[in-house]
Amino acid sequence: xxxxxxxxxxxxxxxxxxxxxxxxxxxxxxxxxxxxxxxxxxxxxxxxxxxxxxxxxxxxxxxxxxxxxxxxxxxxxxxxxxxxxxxxxxxxxxxxxxxxxxxxxxxxxxxxxxxxxxxxxxxxxxxxxxxxxxxxxxxxxxxxxxxxxxxxxxxxxxxxxxxxxxxxxxxxxxxxxxx
Amino acid sequence: xxxxxxxxxxxxxxxxxxxxxxxxxxxxxxxxxxxxxxxxxxxxxxxxxxxxxxxxxxxxxxxxxxxxxxxxxxxxxxxxxxxxxxxxxxxxxxxxxxxxxxxxxxxxxxxxxxxxxxxxxxxxxxxxxxxxxxxx
Numbered sequence: 001x002x003x004x005x006x007x008x009x010x011x012x013x014x015x016x017x018x019x020x021x022x023x024x025x026x027x028x029x030x031x032x033x034x035x036x037x038x039x040x041x042x043x044x045x046x047x048x049x050x051x052x053x054x055x056x057x058x059x060x061x062x063x064x065x066x067x068x069x070x071x072x073x074x075x076x077x078x079x080x081x082x083x084x085x086x087x088x089x090x091x092x093x094x095x096x097x098x099x100x101x102x103x104x105x106x107x108x109x110x111x112x113x114x115x116x117x118x119x120x121x122x123x124x125x126x127x128x129x130x131x132x133x134x135x136x137x138x139x140x141x142x143x144x145x146x147x148x149x150x151x152x153x154x155x156x157x158x159x160x161x162x163x164x165x166x167x168x169x170x171x172x173x174x175x176x177x178x179x
Numbered sequence: 180x181x182x183x184x185x186x187x188x189x190x191x192x193x194x195x196x197x198x199x200x201x202x203x204x205x206x207x208x209x210x211x212x213x214x215x216x217x218x219x220x221x222x223x224x225x226x227x228x229x230x231x232x233x234x235x236x237x238x239x240x241x242x243x244x245x246x247x248x249x250x251x252x253x254x255x256x257x258x259x260x261x262x263x264x265x266x267x268x269x270x271x272x273x274x275x276x277x278x279x280x281x282x283x284x285x286x287x288x289x290x291x292x293x294x295x296x297x298x299x300x301x302x303x304x305x306x307x308x309x310x311x312x313x314x315x
Binding site for chain 1: 226237240241263269297306
């Protein structure tokens with residue numbers, strides 16, 4: 001048999017292996033449409049946002065110092081945000097300040113949404129025009145950023161957080177950053 | 180005549196863009212630069228469209244941002260760097276040549292070379308096959 005005639009088969013095998021490999025990655029949550037964040041290991045951007053709820057504090061860059069902070073971008077118009085919302089409470093009191101940023105939302109809508117679905121956040125601000133979101137590199141809510149005591153972004157989750165992500169990634173990392 | 184006009188109209192029709200009239204800058208030179216930059220930036224939401232083409236909300240925000248930076252006196256390169264600093268090289272529709280894009284840029288050349296070698300090998304071995312067929 002001609003060796004060359006085996007070539008298409010070899011090529012095909014390599015191709016199929018690659019497809020299977022990529023499918024397995026998707027199965028593990030590595031979506032090809034996720035854009036790798038360039039903000040990891042970088043200082044969190046400058047921001048100074050007004051509070052979403054009346055008579056509460058807003059949220060600004062200086063608040064990140066000295067505490068591990070989980071910054072969650074969400075919006076009342078975002079369906080996936082509702083999906084992850086009930087899991088956020090599991091992160092409450094686990095060593096990280098839970099900060100919510102209501103992204104490109106109307107204050108009243110955000111307030112009603114929180115009232116209806118519960119408010120697990122320690123601090124909650126509104127990013128009306130989405131500028132802070134752009135500075136963080138947000139391209140689709142929900143997005144979650146874990147920021148260390150020095151204000152450096154250490155982890156980013158694009159899309160809703162799940163119980164698996166909480167136990168396997170977020171909680172161990174929060175523990176480590178609190179050392 | 181009507182048909183002719185229709186056909187002509189079809190040929191001169193260009194694709195429409197997502198840029199809304201209220202986004203556009205009054206200064207035509209700046210607006211032209213903004214359009215050119217927008218065409219080179221990928222929309223992170225609809226990932227096969229530039230922010231100039233995309234209807235996504237984020238694309239709109241980025242288009243406005245590009246125009247704001249230009250009005251503040253940024254150069255084209257500075258505007259692009261501003262977006263790249265937040266979203267990475269990923270947003271450049273014409274990605275730079277570096278370690279991560281090495282395969283992307285050189286891959287096609289290697290594939291072509293590989294195809295040539297295969298074709299060359301196939302043509303070279305063809306007479307032998309014919310000979311064998313004769314033998315059978």
